[in-house]
Amino acid sequence: MKQSEPHILVIFGASGDLTKRKLIPALYELHTQQFLPEKFAVLGVSRTNLPDDVFRTKMKEFLPQQPQLQESVDAFLEHLYYQKLSTSDAVEYPVLKARLGELGKSLSIPENYIFYLSTPPNLYQIIPESLATVGLNDKSNGFKRLIIEKPFGTDIKSAQALNKNLLNYFDEDQLYRIDHYLGKETVQNMLVTRFSNGIFEPIWNHNFIHHIEITSAETLGVEDRGGYYDHSGAMRDMVQNHLMQVVGLVAMEPPVIIEADAIRNEILKVFQSLRPIKETEVEKFVIRGQYTQSHIGKELVKGYREESGVDDHSRTETFLAIKFFIDNFRWAGVPFYIRTGKKLPARVTEVVIHFKNTPHHLFGNQAGTEPVSNQLVLRIQPDEGILLKIGMKVPGAGFRVQTVNMNFHYNELSDVYLPSAYGRLLLDCMQGDATLYARGDAVEKAWEFVQPILNAWQNNPDIPIYGYPAGTWGPEVTDDLMDDGLWRFPCKNLAHDGEYCEL
Ligand code: BG6
16 A cells, blocks of 8 residues: 655644544544554644643544553544634634644654645635635645535535635645545445446446436434534435435446546546436426424434424425436436435435346246346445345246345455545545545536526425425335336345335
8 A cells, every 4th residue: 555645634623523523533543554654743723722732632532442542542642733723814824834834844744734624614715715825735845635525515606616716726636525425435346346347337237227226314313413404405415415426436437547537537427418407397306305203113203393403494305316317328218316315214325226127027927926126236334235136946846936135245354444434535635546536527517417406496485395204215205206116125234125124
């Protein structure tokens, strides 16, 4: 594995949730795996005044607590520093530059910097601009990279404006738009499944595939994020970014090489081929829903509108199902479906490739035989793995056919270390590899696709938003969207399915 060059990682928004819950634990994980360079520092930046040691103590709470690990935790904490800064105030940036200079000198780290924007998006304008004003975008004397968290805009216009602003101060090759779905091992494995196996790629097209179903279900509701979510909804929160990236990987052509631009060019082509859903067609192709109060077991579960931070009359979708097409040679006529939602019966993310049936139903007249629908399930989480459903003869007289499962579970690879999504992505950025980061043009294309749907909802309040009781698979009308097939009802266990799952 390539070693990362010595550098300082600056985290803007160091007192925020993401830093504590994801970034610091991911960096610790990289430290324990010896993936961090020897000369490395993290500089947390935020408005509160904190000495370095207090910042370290605060971060320690989010690291493993087992006594036998304390030596390695303490060794990691030595790399953390803190700088008070009013991020929105351009005049304060010389202070940041001076601190970076001091740290670099005392730790012998050259001017290689990664700036992680873990802040509210309203600072995405001022931070890059202010960094540039003090020359912290200048890559001539060391790399300068900027990691940006979603949302990359809240609509097509703001996404374009954001990209334009970023490009005023940084080059595209310095920009790392993080989409943690691309950091998931199982999402990356979709490329390997497709392009390293001789058996799948020849049938990965409209001649053999009937339709493709992508489900990303969560059992949790909006928890304490009602204020944010009510202005976002499932389309902006999950579909425009995470699930469109998954579509990109499932549908793309083989890249010429495994390299950032080669892969991201192919993803872009998929987005360019999406058949637009016009505002007038939204009711036909998209179902939106919102969870309502219900009983799950004995527990009374709140409806979305009762959640804190949510408007009493909110029409924000917590569930979304969409049917769409990719108009190119490979996918002509193949429907793609995406279904995502909060407060569904299981936490599951998976892609299901539904293959066409055999041209002739040879065993159809055997009592008890149903046509076999071959499905390849690429399970992203949990119980990560791959499942193939095939027809098998039921032993005994006649030719009765039954569908059986062939499956592989990642946890069978007990000696293999599965990095966290953030760990993997941070490491890639440290090594200058943007393959698993979203590129600006693709982000805008994905917005172009979803924008008419958002417009239709905003302009036509008559488009229904269906209630669904918390703990169910969304509004019943979702079934009608899939006019030639049935949604899979996945369970937490990859090989199980059906409306009634183990809890
Ligand atoms: C985040 C969304 O980006 O992804 C959340 O803001 C969502 O609402 C989360 O719960 C899902 O991520 P994961 O990795 O748990 O599937």
